[in-house]
Amino acid sequence: MKAIVHDVYGPPEVLRPAEIPQPVPGRGEVLVRVRAAGVDQGVWHLTAGRPYLIRAAGFGLRAPANRVRGIDVAGRVAAVGPDVTRLRAGDEVYGGCGGSFAEYACAKEDQLAPKPRTLGFEEAAAVPVSACTALKALRDVGRLTAGQHVLVLGASGGVGTFAVQLAKALGARVTGVCSPGKADLVRSIGADEVLDYTTQDPTDGSVRYDLVLDIAGNRPLSRLRRALTARGTLVIVGGEGGGSWIGGNDRQLRALMLSPFTGQRLRPLAAGVRHEDLLALTRFIEAGRVTPVVDRVHPLAEVPEAVRRLRAGEVRGKAVIAV
Numbered sequence: 001m002k003a004i005v006h007d008v009y010g011p012p013e014v015l016r017p018a019e020i021p022q023p024v025p026g027r028g029e030v031l032v033r034v035r036a037a038g039v040d041q042g043v044w045h046l047t048a049g050r051p052y053l054i055r056a057a058g059f060g061l062r063a064p065a066n067r068v069r070g071i072d073v074a075g076r077v078a079a080v081g082p083d084v085t086r087l088r089a090g091d092e093v094y095g096g097c098g099g100s101f102a103e104y105a106c107a108k109e110d111q112l113a114p115k116p117r118t119l120g121f122e123e124a125a126a127v128p129v130s131a132c133t134a135l136k137a138l139r140d141v142g143r144l145t146a147g148q149h150v151l152v153l154g155a156s157g158g159v160g161t162f163a164v165q166l167a168k169a170l171g172a173r174v175t176g177v178c179s180p181g182k183a184d185l186v187r188s189i190g191a192d193e194v195l196d197y198t199t200q201d202p203t204d205g206s207v208r209y210d211l212v213l214d215i216a217g218n219r220p221l222s223r224l225r226r227a228l229t230a231r232g233t234l235v236i237v238g239g240e241g242g243g244s245w246i247g248g249n250d251r252q253l254r255a256l257m258l259s260p261f262t263g264q265r266l267r268p269l270a271a272g273v274r275h276e277d278l279l280a281l282t283r284f285i286e287a288g289r290v291t292p293v294v295d296r297v298h299p300l301a302e303v304p305e306a307v308r309r310l311r312a313g314e315v316r317g318k319a320v321i322a323v
């Protein structure tokens with residue numbers, strides 16, 4: 001089958017087309033004929049092997065253990081492995097897997113769900129990683145309740161465009177932060193206010209938020225706390241940059257250590273793609289409350305270009321690969 005592979009860690013250009021054997025689904029796994037795959041920052045981290053921490057976390061110390069990248073997947077079930085109970089050949093699914101930049105990919109049944117009826121494969125492939133992350137950040141870790149005021153830092157990207165829509169659907173007032181060229185987009189998906197981080201400091205303390213979702217910008221903890229109410233919650237989702245070894249993750253560790261000593265809740269986020277969360281997202285999507293923002297659909301051979309655009313900040317919402 002056709003796939004995009006890499007044998008060394010490096011920039012997006014190390015990703016190259018190749019013919020490789022079709023994977024075989026193991027216990028609890030499903031073989032998906034991939035129709036579309038989303039591109040998110042996790043793809044770049046695994047391509048680059050950065051921060052180095054992820055190499056030690058089992059992805060391959062010197063070279064990638066799994067040569068095929070791509071986590072978000074949407075497609076049709078081609079075959080099922082032993083002990084798969086919910087899905088069968090022919091079902092249209094979406095979810096997460098290890099290697100969706102390929103014609104076929106194996107995914108765990110508990111990381112898949114039936115594709116929303118209202119979405120095509122390309123839109124569905126934009127959802128899993130980013131929307132599951134946004135949902136967990138708002139609902140589970142952020143404990144968002146209706147009427148609260150949320151600040152979404154990084155509102156224009158993969159996670160942020162879902163966070164804005166989900167927060168609105170959960171009854172919050174939403175202030176989104178992004179660059180000026182993407183302000184219209186963030187407003188169009190429901191943000192009540194949009195702040196331009198190139199001219200305004202959303203953490204100057206002039207407005208205090210019940211929940212701050214820190215998705216981009218790597219602002220220091222002290223500044224993020226200044227934007228919180230006395231009993232507000234900070235959820236640190238991500239942020240690119242930082243050192244080669246642990247990337248931006250030092251803030252997460254410091255937040256955990258500091259949180260017991262303050263009235264504010266300071267929490268790191270470790271999200272994943274889960275069946276139950278996909279079902280919850282499907283309900284929001286089919287009710288018309290959440291719509292994926294697809295920036296551009298690239299053919300499989302353009303995976304390196306899609307990853308390059310993502311890293312350059314050119315993508316609005318999500319880039320998608322059609323397979």
Ligand SMILES: NC(=O)c1ccc[n+]([C@@H]2O[C@H](COP(=O)([O-])OP(=O)(O)OC[C@H]3O[C@@H](n4cnc5c(N)ncnc54)[C@H](OP(=O)(O)O)[C@@H]3O)[C@@H](O)[C@H]2O)c1
Nearest residue numbers: 041154156157158159178179216217237238239269270271
């Ligand atoms: N914790 C977890 O489990 C988890 C799960 C998924 C992703 N993540 C992490 O979350 C982060 C975001 O992922 P993503 O897929 O949403 O990335 P993305 O698509 O690149 O979105 C980030 C957005 O933030 C905006 N931005 C950049 N600098 C900013 C700043 N200083 N202030 C406010 N906004 C800024 C960017 O566009 P403009 O600047 O042009 O507006 C971009 O649209 C990544 O670091 C990723 O690794 C973590």
